[in-house]
Amino acid sequence: MKAYQHDIQVQVQDQQPVRLTWHGQTYRVQAVIDEWRAGGRWWLGERPRTCYLVQAGELTAEVHREDGEGGRWWLARLQD
Template sequence: MKAILELIEVQSDPAGEPRRFRFRQQVYTVTAVVERWLYGGQWWRNESPRRCYRVEAEGLMAELHVEDGPGGRWWLAAIQD
């Protein structure tokens, strides 16, 4: 997978899982959530805990992260097409 680390817009379902995301002016629909995990963050770098998802979306595999808590930012961590 290629590291990206770019903030993105994500539409999530009521449970908070990603369903659609925009990356570089293109919208991708998530067809499957392949893996989920929690990451506690590096406290010494003031990183927030986050939920992570590996998803299939229209011909590519992507790793999406969202910070825990209200207003948590989403970003695309990595992509493989």
């Protein structure tokens, strides 16, 4: 997988990502392959986050959401 770390827009339903928009293109999430929690690097001030591995159109993507109100979403990696 190739690392990106780019902010993305994500539509959520029942606390799961259902659509993501990256580089102006919207992809429908067909499957959440895996979901896990990461504590964040607290010593750098990172908040804990929820991570998802999703199949969205032709993309297999790892997306992360920071915990808390207004937590940002970002594209962590894409499968090559």
